[in-house]
Amino acid sequence: MFDSGGIVQAVAAVAYQLASLDRSVDDRTRIDLIRALEELKSSCAAAQVKATADLDASRRAAHAAAGVPPPQRGRGVGAEVALARRTSPYWGGRHLGLAKALVHEMPSTLALLESGVLSEWRATLLVRETACLSRADRAVADRELCADPDRLYGLGDKALIALVRSVVARIDVEAVVRRNSNAVTDRRVSVRPAPDTMSNLSALLPVRDGVAVYATLRRDADSVIAHGDKRTRSQIMADLLVRRVTGLDSPKAAPITVNLVVSDQSLLAGGTEPAHIPGFGPIPAAVARDWIATASDPESEEALLMRRIYANPATGAMTATESTARRFPAGLARWFEIRDRTCRTPYCGAPIRHNDHIEPHENGRATTAENGAGLCEACNHAKQAPGWTSRRVDSARGGLHRYVFTTPTGHRYRSTAPPLPRPLPVRIDYYRPVEKILVDFNAAA
Ligand SMILES: [Zn+2]
Known part of the structure; x- marks a missing residue:
């Protein structure tokens, strides 16, 4: 039970063997190999499912023992799964939900995943389409659909969904009606x-x-x-x-503001480095120039407001903005939106909703840009679970903003702010620290 590294090493050894498989085989063997590997992927998914459900159960028990109120037990597990799987917290939560459903409510479906009859995606479809049922009814549907592996043979994804829906509707027609009215909340x-x-x-x-x-x-x-x-x-x-x-x-x-971060080189010197719209992504430099030219036209219904951002010309690290540097915390939201672009959790990419203290405010840490990071709602929530800590990393002079955080299992992850668009190369005697321009692009006058 307490074997800490053995099973992980065994899995790594299988992966190593797969990387050096003998390729001088006949075509018949190649087809057999493709099938065997497909089944192995399903078996891997089943093993991940069980590890995920076990982690959740163990964490919930620990939270209960520590006196965490019931609604908050298990908080952060989806985020830990996401980090381990190198995916977003959204998908971490989906994987966790799938694992709990398969392990606790759908043992026949889990057995078909283990044996390679079902892929992870098709198991997900079965879980998704039966989610409206009560636990007891779901167990009935699970047996009916998956007790006999031949029942699903040859069905495409659409046919599989149709079969599951027909079984669900027969077991509990009310549940289908409930699901349809719940869908409105989405x-x-x-x-x-x-x-x-x-x-x-x-x-x-x-x-x-x-x-x-x-x-x-x-x-x-x-x-x-x-x-x-x-x-x-x-x-x-x-x-x-x-x-x-x-x-x-x-x-x-009221006028709507669209923010656009563009380097002075792209704006003034015909440079090609893309501009960036916080919360959306990059757009080509030429398109940004065109927008700004249109918005600068006095005839235009669009108004233009320029704000300079100070950045290190070598690394692209943001060092100050013209109007907010001394106005914390009111200007902090804009600061994080520009510096961090999206939630700072690795692989997340969701829009920033919270400006989070890296080291807690309660410990007397300052409310500064250095001690803060933009997080999405889900990541901010996960971070408040017991056992999560984060620590600032003093970046080298002018380097990109960095911090590391540790999850309850002691795994450490680092978060680095993305570089701003590269500024114009300037000779040091002409250097003024005004290297970035943020354009508040009003879509209405
Ligand atoms: Zn996030």
Whole structure:
């Protein structure tokens, strides 16, 4: 039970063997090998599932023994799993949920994962589609679907989902209705980059709302076309969406600010280093220049506000911003948004929601940019679980901001701020510490 390194070494030895497999085999053997490796991947997933569920149980027991209130027991486990699997806390939470469902409620499905009949993804589909059932009903569905491995033979993912849904609906039709009404709570709007400096803005809405928004845009676009507009219907619908949501059609709407971080070289000297929109990602330098030129035009409905950011020209580390350096903590949010861009937890990448003290405020540590980092909500939450500590690392002069944190198992992870866009190379006698320009890009006048 207390073998601390043996099983991990055994797994590493298997990985080593796989890396040096004999490749001079016939084609029949190659097909057999591909199948065997596929089954091994499923077995690995099953082993991870059991280790994850066991970690959760052990941590919950420890929290209970330490007097942690029930709702907070198990806090941070998903984040630890995410760090170990080199994935985001969102996926860490999903992996944890999958593990608990398989180990505690769906033993037949877990057995098929272990034997390689099901892949991790297909096991995830089974867990997801039965999540609306009670524990007892889920066990019935688990047996019915997975007790006989041949039941799922040859089914594609869509057919598998359809089969599970039909079984679920037969076991508890009420649960399906409940699930549909719960789905409304998942409504959301998100934005992510698309190729060619475009973005995908998507909204997950109840069907009535989604259809109503689309039908309204389409109807009004048709009326614009009827008045002789030469744009396509798709273009007009997209333009109408932007104008209405940003309030450009309403004179009373407050202006919306889009921040853009661009190096002086890209802005002034035709440089090619991409600019960066905090919370979104990079955009090409030429596009940023074009935006700024448009916004600087006095005829434009867009207004422009420049703010300089001071950065180390060699490393890109941020050292100060023009207007916030002496206004902590009010200016701290902007500071973290620009310096950290996204949550500082490795692999996370979620938008920053909290400005966190690296070393706790209660211990008398200062509220400064050096002792702070931007975190998303989930990571800030995980960090408050018992056994998590973090420590500032004094960066070399002008280096990027760094800190390390330790999880309850004693594993250490480091977090380094990304470099800002590279500034113009300047001769030292001309050097002034104004090397970065942040543009507050107002989308409305
Ligand atoms: Zn995070």
